[in-house]
Amino acid sequence: MIKPGVDLRGLTPQMAVAYTIALDVYREKVGMVCVITSASDGKHGPNSLHYSGKALDLRMNSLRPEQIHPVYVALKTALGEQFDVVLESDHIHVEWDVKEQEKLPEEA
Secondary structure (H helix, E strand, O other), X not given: OEOOOOOOOOOOHHHHHHHHHHHHHHHHHHOOOOOEEXXXXXOOOOXXXXXXXXXEEEEOOOOOHHHHHHHHHHHHHHHOOOEEEEEOOOEEEEEEXXXXXXXXXXXX
């Protein structure tokens, strides 16, 4: 589900994948629909990935306090290393933030 007023224009394909996975996590962990509360809209920090279409905020206020951490952990696990999942005070922030893997020294 998408909160009214949320602007999805410019989202990367990876965010569609992230949201599909988030839908499954919310359904499996708490039996609820995951709601996008912000995408490329809203006010965020100056270097926020929201502005480049690489971040979503997910509703958390419909979760009971004891449900928040299990949903957060399940999202981090399901999305893997290419995504950052951040538990904010009033939402769960998901961003596609691929880090360059360290290269191993070549064997001599």
